Amino acid sequence: MGKLTVLALRAVIAALLAGSVFVQAVMVPLLAADMEALRPEYAYLRTPFIVIMLLGIVTAQVVLVCVWRLVTMVRRGTVFSHAAFRYVHIVIGAFVAAAVDVFALAVLLAPGEAVAPGIVLLICGASLAVLGVALVVLVLRMLLAQAVARDVEAARMRAELEEVI
Numbered sequence: 596m597g598k599l600t601v602l603a604l605r606a607v608i609a610a611l612l613a614g615s616v617f618v619q620a621v622m623v624p625l626l627a628a629d630m631e632a633l634r635p636e637y638a639y640l641r642t643p644f645i646v647i648m649l650l651g652i653v654t655a656q657v658v659l660v661c662v663w664r665l666v667t668m669v670r671r672g673t674v675f676s677h678a679a680f681r682y683v684h685i686v687i688g689a690f691v692a693a694a695v696d697v698f699a700l701a702v703l704l705a706p707g708e709a710v711a712p713g714i715v716l717l718i719c720g721a722s723l724a725v726l727g728v729a730l731v732v733l734v735l736r737m738l739l740a741q742a743v744a745r746d747v748e749a750a751r752m753r754a755e756l757e758e759v760i
Contacts, residue, residue, distance in 0.1 A: 627645050658690070698719065
């Protein structure tokens with residue numbers, strides 16, 4: 596990965612992290628204040644909705660930090676090591692948590708007439724899509740495992756060759 600690519604990716608990640616902190620610190624409290632104006636029969640949605648929003652933002656932040664660390668490993672040439680698996684596992688867990696979080700939103704909105712049933716179905720579809728991303732990252736983790744195994748095997752063969760020479 597070139598230096599310009601790494602720099603561009605880090606700029607995007609930094610902008611996303613700064614934006615997510617802004618949303619967490621400013622926009623979510625404003626949304627909570629606006630939800631005070633909800634009709635009384637939907638007041639029970641306010642706190643769970645805000646918690647679900649905050650959890651979703653935190654899962655996104657976790658993924659961004661892990662991707663930052665993986666990009667650092669790529670730049671250093673150490674991504675094909677067992678240390679990379681820790682960050683990949685955290686990313687997979689964060690996507691699974693995000694899928695559960697989105698599904699919890701659907702469950703929260705399903706009873707009553709707060710939103711149309713079609714919207715709840717769309718949110719369930721979004722939850723399935725986020726879970727699909729977790730599965731894609733799991734497949735990429737398997738590819739990383741194969742690459743690490745081949746790298747270890749190549750190092751072993753080099754060591755054997757050096758002994759012979």
